[in-house]
Amino acid sequence: MQLPRPSFRTWLFLLLLVLGGGLALLDSRDDSAPGPVPQDAAGEPDYYLEDVEATRFDAEGYPHQRLVTPRLVHTPIDDVTRLESPDVKLRDDDGRRWTARAEQGRLQTGGNPLILSGDVRLEAPEERWQLTTQELHYDADTGHAWSETPATLRQPPQSMQGDRFDAWLHDNRARLTDNVRGHHPPATDEDPEP
Secondary structure (H helix, E strand, C coil), X not given: CCCCXXXXXXXXHHHHHHHHHHHHXXXXXXXXXXXXXXXXXXXXXXXXXXXXXXXXXXCCCCEEEEEEEEEEEEECCCCEEEEECCEEEEECCCCXXXXXXXXXXXXXXXXXXXXXXXXXXXXXCCCCEEXXXXXXXXXXXXXXXXXXXXXXXXXXXXXXXXXXXXEEHHHCEEXXXXXXXXXXXXXXXXXXXX
16 A cells, blocks of 8 residues: 655645744744843842943034943942943034043943043044043033043154043143153154054
């Protein structure tokens, strides 16, 4: 006794059934599952966001701060927002662009000040200067950035180090204080190499 050979319709039905099952299995997988809930000494967060791009606007409606971070975590006990690898773009009152990057960041209660820590870089691309330090505070209301940890300020070919740094972004003014050392090569008629 021999079983009848399946018809074309039967094979087509089986093929569609297998494809449908495979697609249902792929659809049920969630590739964008969030990571583990972050834990902190301040307690469990009330929310956290991943792949964040946030923009703040000034009173005239112009974007003056932009924050990009892979993870933002808010803890309600201390009302602090913690940031992983924040990348911050700032615009001062004269429209100049500033950038800041760090390993971690914190937005204090009310979102101000922003505290960046761990290999911090603050740059003013138009002026071609860069600050490196381990911790930088930024008050968005006054445009004041400061560091109470040793900082290096570079504006090629010059560089200076000091134990404290202050910058007033809206005034385009910076100051290094306490134990300041610098390297200032003599001026030449040639443009420095980029």
